[in-house]
Amino acid sequence: MKSKKVVSALNHQYVVNDPLHQLFDAVNVISVQGYDEERRVIYWNEGSEILYGYSKEEATGQKLEDLIIPELMSEIVVDAHTNWIKNDVEIPAAELTLRDKNGKDVSVFSSHVMFTNQYNNKQMYCIDIDLTDVRQAQEQAIFKEHMLETIFEAIPDLFFLMESDGTIIDYHACDKGDLYISPEKFIGKNIADFLPQEVVQKFKSHIAKAVKQEKIISFEYELNLPKGLVYFEARISHLKKYKQIMIIVRDITEQHKSAELIRHQAYFDSLTALPNRFLALDRLTQILIEAERHHEKAAVLFLDLDDFKKVNDSLGHEVGDKLLIESAHRLKQVLRKEDTVGRLGGDEFIILLRRLTDHHDALAIAENLLKIFRTPFKIDNRELILTLSIGVAVYPENGNAASDLLRNADTAMYQAKALGRNTYSFFTKEMNIVIQRRLAIEAQLRGALDRHELELYYQPQFEIRKNSIIGAEALLRWNHPTLGNIPPDEFIPIAEHSGLIVPIGQYVIEQALRFLSKWQLSDQKSYTMAVNLSPRQLRDTELLNLIKNTLADVNISFGSLELEITEGVLMNGQSYINEALIEINALGIKLSMDDFGTGYSSLSYLRQYPFDILKIDRSFINGITLNKSDCDLVKATIAMSHSLGLTVVAEGVETKEQLTLLSDLGCDFVQGYYFSKPIPAKQLLDFSAALL
Ligand SMILES: Nc1nc2c(ncn2[C@@H]2O[C@@H]3COP(=O)(O)O[C@H]4[C@@H](O)[C@H](n5cnc6c(=O)[nH]c(N)nc65)O[C@@H]4COP(=O)(O)O[C@H]3[C@H]2O)c(=O)[nH]1
Structure with missing residues (x-):
């Protein structure tokens, strides 16, 4: 149908x-x-x-x-x-x-x-x-191809397609100049035909990994190209379906350089380019591991440039920096190849000596270090002399751990400083005891004021001619519940070093002036009060305000206060010290040079700064009746002081003979155990009242 x-x-x-x-x-x-x-x-x-x-x-x-x-x-x-x-x-x-x-x-x-x-x-x-649909798919494919082309063009990476045996099938390079060799020489060739053996090995093992683990594997390698050493990162991807390998190669030389720079900054001191504390301690740890394994000795040398702070303060940081660079250079000259020198910071250096046979090796190097610093430094047409203090700690005798050795070398360095600087000192157990006590004192001193452990004692001063009290010197006492009575000679330098002297010094000034006011009122005499000032206090911008306010508070004249400073303060030569002394003088406060004769005793200081009083150190007073040289020196000092218009105080007078001799030499005032030891406030009130 x-x-x-x-x-x-x-x-x-x-x-x-x-x-x-x-x-x-x-x-x-x-x-x-x-x-x-x-x-x-x-x-x-x-x-x-x-x-x-x-x-x-x-x-x-x-x-x-x-x-x-x-x-x-x-x-x-x-x-x-x-x-x-x-x-x-x-x-x-x-x-x-x-x-x-x-x-x-x-x-x-x-x-x-x-x-x-x-x-x-x-x-x-x-x-x-x-x-x-077909057209769309075709267009899509063309679009994707174009997109890939554009991406390839935009990315500086190199792309290689290879068989898993390393034969290169295809490549893409945005800039052909990035290729290690021309494409004709590698297309169809195996990487083993043109890459160095160790790089080929790397590729092969990572390709095997990428195939096995079915994920992208990356690794780095380097090639020595005509333009220099170039670092690459390769990422390997296994194209399983095609049994091929895609390798994406990126030039990472710049990142490498930046990473290297960052690494360098993290491990090396930027000024001297020496290993920094971190790296030096790391190396020390390595050296100790090695020394233990081979039953060898090693040594840590802790170096500190003497009075470097003074150079920095007086000549400026630029000169200071140049000195540090030059010092680093000299230190390196003395060392063997296997030794390490590092900068711990500031003017502190560390030297690590490995494979030592005995202490003498370290000693020889320490001596060489001191020697090489004997030649003056030439910085900006200026000749500068810089010395070193060196502390040595030896492994294993002075410690097994890096931190112990470093601490002990540091302790020994302090000992070298105490020995007069420009020398070295080997660590001993006794030093450790000293340093432990020092640390304990510093820790306890921090709370001493709050715990009311500090007290002022007063030592009366006498006018020889009239045989009467003219004032007193305030001397600090610290009675700690467990450490006991700690002498000021021991804790004042620690307070100075840690900066605690500033609040402690303020306490001393306030206490001393309040007592003076009470004392003057009670005896109706215009007594003076001598207070010791540490260098660090002169840097305290609040110091003069505090003095002025306290004097006003307790209604005492400026002339009743004497501030005692030592020559060490003046040696710093810093402008703020000069300014502070001028201001003190302008206010009418008396300035006294303490411990005269113990330091450099530069007479120029007496002319240069507005001193009113000179205190002869008790070490000379001790000898005046015993040896002629001390007597002559004291005689000359008194004469010279008088010619400069200064009043002379002799400290540490213990005997009648000393007093008589000082009287004969024309000394103005005296203080010492002959009259009274430093005593608490209440006792001084009784003592002076009894003499009225
Ligand atoms: N052997 C003997 N010694 C005598 C005699 N007469 C006085 N002295 C001692 O000689 C030292 C004199 O004080 P300095 O030279 O200023 O030396 C002081 C001073 O430099 C420092 N110092 C004490 N109190 C303070 C303070 O409040 N501030 C600062 N910055 N330093 C202080 O500590 C040092 C030691 O003070 P002290 O132990 O109190 O020691 C005092 C005193 O007790 C004597 O006849 N024979």
């Missing part, structure tokens, strides 16, 4: 063969159209309806060029069709862009056949396959 559709076609006498139509009707993914000799539609399957949007009814009888052929192609199509009918020139199958009912482009792959029916009429059948 003929179908309805075929019947309609028959009506137009365009029938082809019925079974074929039945087949086309069953397929709707392909468009099949039949045309008569005038290109009128005689057959239009469901696939055509879907593809071109015309229903069969709409299409049937329409001309091909009016239906789905774009205007521009119309003439060509008509000519080709005519040519086929007339001359039997087949229209080849081709990809075409046709047009649907809505005027939209339709991409198809179009094949054509020509039948001649029973009436000898020619009928062309077009079989069109929709290429929209």
Whole structure:
């Protein structure tokens, strides 16, 4: 039985063969159209309806060029069709862009056949396959390819595609100049043919890892290229499906340099380029491990530049820095290759000596270090002399751990300083006891004021001529519940070093002046009060305000206060000291040079600074009745002081003979055990009242 559709076609006498139509009707993914000799539609399957949007009814009888052929192609199509009918020139199958009912482009792959029916009429059948999806996929693929190209262009990395045995199949380089060798030399070649052996090994082991672990593996390697050593990072990805390896290589030389710089900054001192504390201690730990393993000795030398602070303060930090650089240079000269010199900070250096046979090796190096510093430094056309104090701790005798050795070498260095500087000192156990006590004192001193452990004692001063009290010197006492009575000679330097002298000194001034006020009132005499000042206190900007306020508070004249300073204070030569002394003098406060004769005793200080009083140290008073030289010195000092308009106080007078001699020499005032030891405030009140 003929179908309805075929019947309609028959009506137009365009029938082809019925079974074929039945087949086309069953397929709707392909468009099949039949045309008569005038290109009128005689057959239009469901696939055509879907593809071109015309229903069969709409299409049937329409001309091909009016239906789905774009205007521009119309003439060509008509000519080709005519040519086929007339001359039997087949229209080849081709990809075409046709047009649907809505005027939209339709991409198809179009094949054509020509039948001649029973009436000898020619009928062309077009079989069109929709290429929209294919086109889209193609476009997508092209787009992706372009995108990849663009990415490749933008990324400076090198991409290599290789077989898992290391044979390079393909590559991509944004800049061909980045390639180690030209592409011809590596495409199709194995990496072993052109890369250094150790790099090939790295590649092979990491490729094996990437294949095994099925993840991206990265590693670093370096190549010696004509432009220098270049560092690379390679990332390996296994393209399992294709049994290929993708390697992405990046030049990381810059990062390497930055990392190296950061590493250098973390481990080396930026001024001298020597290993810093961190690295030096790390090396010390290594040296100790090695020394233990090989049963060897090692030594730690702790070095401190003597009076470096003075150089920095007086000549400026620039000169100080140059001196440090030059010192580092000299230290290196003395050392053996296997030794280490590091800078711990400030003017402190550390030297690590390994593989020593005995102490003498360290001693020889310490001596050489002192020697090499004997040559003056030439900085900015200036000759400077700088000396060293060296503390030595030897492994294993003075400790097994790096920290112990360092601490002990530091202790020994302090000993070298105490010995007069410009020398070395080997650590001994006794030093440790000293340092332990020092640390304990410093720790306890911090709370001493709050715990009211500090008390002022007063030692009366006498005028020789009148044999009467003229004032007293305030001397600090510290009685600690467990450490006992700690002498000021021991705790004052520690207070000075730790800065605690500032609050302690303020306490002393306030206490002493309050007592003076009470004492003056009670005896109705204008006594004076001598108070010791440490160098650090002169840097305290609040000091003078405190003195002025306290004097005003207790209603005491400026002239009743004497501030005692030692020559050491003046040796610093700093401008703030000069300014403070001038201001003290301008206020009318008396200035006294303490311990005269013990230090450098530079007479120029007496002329240079506004002193009122000179105190001869008790070490000379002790000897005046025993040896002529001390007596001559004291005699000369008194004469000289008087010629400069200074009043002379002799300290430490213990005997009547000393007093008589001092009186003969024209000394003005005296203090000492002969009259009274330093005593508590209350006792002094009684003592002086009894003499009234
Ligand atoms: N052998 C003997 N010694 C006598 C005699 N007469 C006095 N002395 C001692 O000689 C020292 C004189 O004090 P200095 O030279 O200023 O030396 C003082 C001073 O430099 C410092 N010092 C004491 N109190 C203070 C203070 O409040 N502030 C500061 N910055 N230093 C202080 O501590 C040093 C020692 O003080 P002290 O132990 O009290 O020692 C005192 C005193 O007790 C004597 O006849 N024979």
